[in-house]
Amino acid sequence: MQFKLAFVSAALATLAVATPAPRNEPASSCSTGPVQCCDSTQSAGSASAAAILGLLGIVLQDLNVLVGLTCSPITVVGASGSSCSAQAVCCDDNSHGGLISIGCVPVSL
DSSP states (O other): OHHHHHHHHHHHHHHHHHSOOOOOEEGGGOOSSSEEEEEEEEETTSHHHHHHHHHHTOOOSOTTSEEEEEEEEEOSTTSTTOOOSSEEEEEEEOOSTTSEEEEEEEEEO
16 A cells, blocks of 8 residues: 555656646747737636537547637737736637637747
8 A cells, every 4th residue: 555655656746747837938939820818828627628618519639738718819919008917828729719719828928
């Protein structure tokens, strides 16, 4: 029993170390469309993101992908008035009417 506990603890510690934290990329590196300003970002496996994905009939293979919730485009990055008071992200899929954006990476404005 002690061996199992030690093995599980070591495995969890290794997973925590091996999981990269999202880094902020420059907004100019976004090549998938306009930078989005999202009210929140979370993994697709979170309860609220999974509920929205389910209602829209979207099935993702990777539930660890970052999604943005309630997003709107920031059209001119760097211009006055192009601020985001929540989370600025660059996402692979912005085709769901701003409700959810999929495959997001935080960016710096």
